Amino acid sequence: MRIFSGIQPTGRKHLGNYIGAIVQYVAGQDRGEAIYCVVDLHATTVAFAPAELRELTYDTAAILLAAGLDPTRCLLFRQSDVPEHSELAWLLTSVTAYGDLQRMTQFKEKSAKQRELVTAGLFLYPVLMAADVLAYQADEVPVGDDQRQHLELMRDIAIRFNSRFGEQFVVPDARIPEVGARIMDLQDPTSKMSSTAASEEGVIYVLDATAQIERKFKRAVTDSGEGVYRAPDKPGITNLIDILAAVRAASPVEIEREFSGAGYGQFKGAVASAVIDYLAPVKQRYAELRGDQAALEAVLSEGAARARAIAGPTLAKVRDAMGVGAPR
Ligand code: AQP
Numbered sequence: 001m002r003i004f005s006g007i008q009p010t011g012r013k014h015l016g017n018y019i020g021a022i023v024q025y026v027a028g029q030d031r032g033e034a035i036y037c038v039v040d041l042h043a044t045t046v047a048f049a050p051a052e053l054r055e056l057t058y059d060t061a062a063i064l065l066a067a068g069l070d071p072t073r074c075l076l077f078r079q080s081d082v083p084e085h086s087e088l089a090w091l092l093t094s095v096t097a098y099g100d101l102q103r104m105t106q107f108k109e110k111s112a113k114q115r116e117l118v119t120a121g122l123f124l125y126p127v128l129m130a131a132d133v134l135a136y137q138a139d140e141v142p143v144g145d146d147q148r149q150h151l152e153l154m155r156d157i158a159i160r161f162n163s164r165f166g167e168q169f170v171v172p173d174a175r176i177p178e179v180g181a182r183i184m185d186l187q188d189p190t191s192k193m194s195s196t197a198a199s200e201e202g203v204i205y206v207l208d209a210t211a212q213i214e215r216k217f218k219r220a221v222t223d224s225g226e227g228v229y230r231a232p233d234k235p236g237i238t239n240l241i242d243i244l245a246a247v248r249a250a251s252p253v254e255i256e257r258e259f260s261g262a263g264y265g266q267f268k269g270a271v272a273s274a275v276i277d278y279l280a281p282v283k284q285r286y287a288e289l290r291g292d293q294a295a296l297e298a299v300l301s302e303g304a305a306r307a308r309a310i311a312g313p314t315l316a317k318v319r320d321a322m323g324v325g326a327p328r
């Protein structure tokens with residue numbers, strides 16, 4: 001079983017990224033051959049600063065290692081170090097429908113937010129994402145719920161390619177966690193927690209100081225009623241229940257039972273302290289790892305060499321099947 005996922009070095013990683021994706025990456029090391037990638041090429045699809053991008057790539061790699069990725073048990077690399085990703089993305093455009101790309105919710109939302117330029121890269125983002133995964137013949141892709149639509153398109157691309165050019169790709173499945181697949185913004189619990197949120201107050205960053213985490217949970221938007229239980233008209237409390245369930249590896253029902261008589265203030269305090277304890281060891285390891293950029297670079301470049309040994313043969317096969325390039 002091969003597992004692949006990518007994470008963008010855009011902004012600081014938040015609790016949604018952590019619970020929805022990173023925790024699953026760590027668990028993937030025990031479940032199969034795990035391959036993870038910091039997708040810096042994806043980050044160039046929206047406005048970015050070149051020097052910052054490089055730093056954010058190291059930041060993101062350090063967060064992943066601090067969370068528990070172990071380069072002896074998984075493969076971790078930087079997307080742009082493996083040119084097979086971008087070549088395959090181009091080849092896959094030949095079986096990707098323009099109309100499908102136009103329907104992508106993420107493109108619609110992100111293009112609406114761009115002030116200066118809506119890039120063609122943003123439009124083609126899901127094709128590059130398909131190439132990331134398909135190059136490794138991955139069986140499973142751990143992601144948060146917001147990537148569900150991209151995963152479906154990726155499967156369609158693989159199926160269309162296989163039927164046009166012969167069986168070249170494994171058709172991957174999404175692995176979306178049961179609890180915590182969509183952590184919501186604490187200030188606007190109808191929108192997902194996001195690195196591009198309008199205000200930082202609703203976003204818990206993995207590296208936030210204890211006092212910031214306490215303050216953000218204290219100010220988290222709830223409803224005017226009472227009772228700690230999940231309901232469509234209680235998106236704020238529902239989100240806090242999901243967060244506590246995820247960090248305690250419990251079920252939301254267990255959390256509801258435990259806090260059935262509690263007031264909102266008491267409940268928010270409990271969520272804040274659980275999240276603080278949960279992130280403390282990650283923050284400590286991050287500080288140690290981030291201080292040694294040369295060591296981070298070594299992990300990424302060794303990972304890239306091993307990744308190319310897997311993606312290269314896929315590309316050779318695909319080029320042959322498409323009649324592109326000199327015959328092998
Ligand atoms: N709120 C979330 N809840 C659960 N999972 C989430 N993910 C993102 N937000 C949530 C999952 O995190 C992984 C990495 O996402 P990314 O590479 O898109 O990184 P990002 O740019 O930091 O993601 P954001 O915050 O979602 O930014 P925007 O909104 O600007 O794109 C993915 O598996 C994703 O599902």
